[in-house]
Amino acid sequence: MKNNEIQQRLRQEAKTLLEQGQVEYIVGYETGSLKFTTTPLLTKNKDDTDRLIVNPFIVNNLSVYLTEIKGKVGIVAKGCDSRSVVSLIQDNKIAREDIVIMGIPCPGLIDLKKVELLLSKDRDELGNITRDEDRVVITIDGKGRDFPITEVLFDNCLECQIPTPQEYDILLGEPTTPISGNVSKRTNIKELEATPREERWNFWKEEFSRCIRCYACRNVCPACFCQRCFVEESEPQWILPTPKWQDNLIFQVIRNIHVAGRCTDCGECERVCPMNIPLRSLTRKMYEIVDELFQYKAGMDKNALPLLTAYEPTEAEDFIR
């Protein structure tokens, strides 16, 4: 199914959900105010459903809004987002019966930062970006340039193994398969692991020196649902609100531990960081550790206990290392 067919069906389904009173809210995407950009659409109004869109730029993980909205919600969810929804159900933050998941099998999203780097142009200086299966054509000043799609997809999309929502009420489109044989660009876990400890420390020191503690990484993360984040505690004060690099690093490390087993590798933390800190190098590593030690992937089974709240006596105990 093509995007516009999926989009058409989505609009109909969303409208029906509101009309029949099955949900009070629809949470999806609409055209944003900047070139290529999409923006979350949260609405109660059935007429707004005509604005819903599906395209290669629907970046936001909309499940972040679920804990905030009171009432039943129909939500548009890609593979990773649907797992975030399930993870929130596992954590009892939301109830399954309050959510209608309109799943979108996701062929991967286009990372505008990669496009900008590839062409040394900002997004508003580009003409069009058109995806055709495994190619992408980008026009500048009327001239089209052709690239393999893997050059411009988000790192987490390139590494995504579960692009089709597993938990859904309505699946818009045919299930899709993971993109194979590709290397990520920004997330250099292997490279970092191969660097001597001191060098790696210096790398993170430099990266976290830029952090301004805007907390966009935390606020955009559906797994960060604490009413009050530990960084905001003053008794005890775990870390200072002052953006010293050491405190910034501790903030991120603790956040990472808190979302272990909840993180679905949606990549939003890294995408929104205005200081371009490669946060996914940490979250992806944690994702892999969780998988390796516990054979657990976040948000795959709504009936499973959340990873860090469950313990089996038979579990391996060599996880502290």
Added chain:
Amino acid sequence: MSGSKIINKKDIGKLLSQWNEEFVILVPSKEGDTTKMAKWDGKDTGFIDWYRNTVQASKTNFFPPMEEMFSFQKDKEGYHIGLASSDKHKQLIFAIRPCDANALAILDVAFKDGYEDPYYLSRRKDTLLIGLGCINPYDSCFCTSLGSSPFDSTNVDIMFTDIGEEFFIEEVTEAGKELVAKTEGLREASKVDEAKASKVKEASYNKVTRKIDTRDIDKKLLACFENKDYWEKVSAKCISCGICTFLCPTCYCFDINDELVRKQGTRFRSWDSCAFPIYTEMPVENPRLEKWRRVRQKVCHKFEFFPMNFGVVACTGCGRCIRLCGVNWDITQAIESVPAII
């Protein structure tokens, strides 16, 4: 336009070196895929080709994300206060955009109101601003709706205009005039140069296509203050992070914290944001617990309270809050949808 000068772009390095003898020079700089005004390395002038505007506004150079205010220490005799070491030096910011220079003029008002902030003001006093007009504004820019333009030289000392191979240089303030007078390697601008500059400015003005109507905006916002439906709708997708306020060139809220290591203490101040649920949580709690109240505060502070108190809108149309927002929350859409007064 008498007194205007010309310099060839390839001589910018020489020009900056000359100025470097008297000033610490800050230029648009890349830092790990992000950008800000940072100390010139004495060589690289590549920014002329890539620079549109920096991710962090020049506010950072005067009001950094964090700074030490003073240190304190306790012994048998009591507390001892040590003033923060000041990095007093004359500095020159090269290629600041008009929106960011205008923003500094707004911050000046805030940091002088009632109490003169020595940290901010001392840095400001010793700084010369060399503006560079925009020939390629972003699609998020809307300076022309705020009485400004891509070539607004109101708040710079010297203004540069890109006319192709060369820069057209205009003196704006006395300090700017003095600096130009003692600068070597500039040639007098001709009528042709002047015409070129005017053409560039006009073309650039027309490239700013995002518009908002700010007429009576303070009154409209006042009238809609209690309109919860409007504010709830407008704020729905905001995720309450600090990107828009921290990167805003005119936002100036800060928090103060003490760091104590044994008996050695340091008092820091760091950026704070009205978007945060725990903002201003001093005696009891934030009176703006609900998101719509916080979004309202942000919009009204810029477009209602600030103009009412100081006669100027606290937004320069730089567009960072739109460009950098993770959910594409757009202040121009909010302003445009403020209900008309009935």
